[in-house]
Amino acid sequence: METGYMYPIRKFRFKAPRSKQLSESRxxxxxxxxxxxxxxxxxxxxxxxxxxxxxxPKLSSNKAGNY
Incomplete structure (x- = not known):
């Protein structure tokens, strides 16, 4: 579950600098x-x-891990 939450956050952080520049110019x-x-x-x-x-996929992977 933790990896599932970290992936989008990491993706978002990677895009942050670009949007910062945009917001500054705006x-x-x-x-x-x-x-x-x-x-x-x-x-x-x-x-x-x-x-x-x-x-x-998460549900299926969790089930596989539990059983």
Whole structure:
């Protein structure tokens, strides 16, 4: 389970520097509140996709590990 949670987080951290630069350039233009919202939306979408993809394999792998 821990690896399942760490994977998307690591992925998200890897993308962080890029989005930071974007938010910095946007804050100069004056759109301060937008970047965090976009980030949150992207993160939520990623989480949903990961859940849908990993739920079935996770369950089967857990069962295999338990038995």
């Amino acid at each position: 804050s100069e233009s004056g759109n301060v509140p937008q970047p965090p919202c976009e980030k949150c939306l992207l993160f939520e979408i990623q989480r949903k996709e990961n859940k849908n993809k990993e739920e079935l």
